[in-house]
Amino acid sequence: MNSNNTLTQLLSDYRGSIIKKEGLKMDNCIFCKIAAKEIPGKVVYENDTCIAFLDLSQTTNGHTLVIPKEHYDSFLEADAEVMAHCMKVAQKLANKIVENMHAKGCNILTNAKEVAGQTVHHFHIHIIPRYEENDPIKIEFTDRSSVVNLDDIYNEIMK
Ligand code: AMP
Ligand code: ZN
Numbered sequence: 001m002n003s004n005n006t007l008t009q010l011l012s013d014y015r016g017s018i019i020k021k022e023g024l025k026m027d028n029c030i031f032c033k034i035a036a037k038e039i040p041g042k043v044v045y046e047n048d049t050c051i052a053f054l055d056l057s058q059t060t061n062g063h064t065l066v067i068p069k070e071h072y073d074s075f076l077e078a079d080a081e082v083m084a085h086c087m088k089v090a091q092k093l094a095n096k097i098v099e100n101m102h103a104k105g106c107n108i109l110t111n112a113k114e115v116a117g118q119t120v121h122h123f124h125i126h127i128i129p130r131y132e133e134n135d136p137i138k139i140e141f142t143d144r145s146s147v148v149n150l151d152d153i154y155n156e157i158m159k
Contacts, residue, residue, distance in 0.1 A: 031122035103129035
């Protein structure tokens with residue numbers, strides 16, 4: 001085994017041991033506690049990597065959250081593979097919820113950081129079934145195309 005492989009193995013063992021001992025939990029994180037079954041949740045799906053449960057607020061009927069069992073503060077810090085897995089699960093579950101709840105569609109969203117409306121700082125994907133345009137949820141994109149310069153914004157991002 002070369003040194004790179006050894007390091008990879010050590011990291012993997014270390015990660016494994018943390019997951020076993022601590023479950024990569026964050027103290028005082030309500031979603032870590034739900035994942036660990038320390039507090040109850042209406043769990044609609046679960047596997048080794050993620051768990052999905054009904055959002056208490058029920059913005060619309062069937063509003064569900066998909067979270068990784070490991071703690072990541074938000075989408076911005078989440079492990080890419082874990083996040084991709086959660087998204088796959090969210091798609092399957094969204095189809096099931098839309099079908100069984102007789103919804104016409106859904107919004108899939110994740111808030112990253114307080115400025116974006118994140119209130120629980122454990123990465124989660126919202127599945128929000130939609131029944132009609134007047135559902136009690138508002139997601140609105142303001143058209144600011146007349147007051148911005150796309151080239152300036154593009155250059156800022158690409159620098
Ligand atoms: P966000 O504002 O994107 O961070 O979303 C957090 C969501 O978690 C909100 O929609 C809350 O209603 C929901 N929530 C908070 N605590 C719980 C809980 N114990 N069980 C289920 N959902 C919860
Ligand atoms: Zn957590």
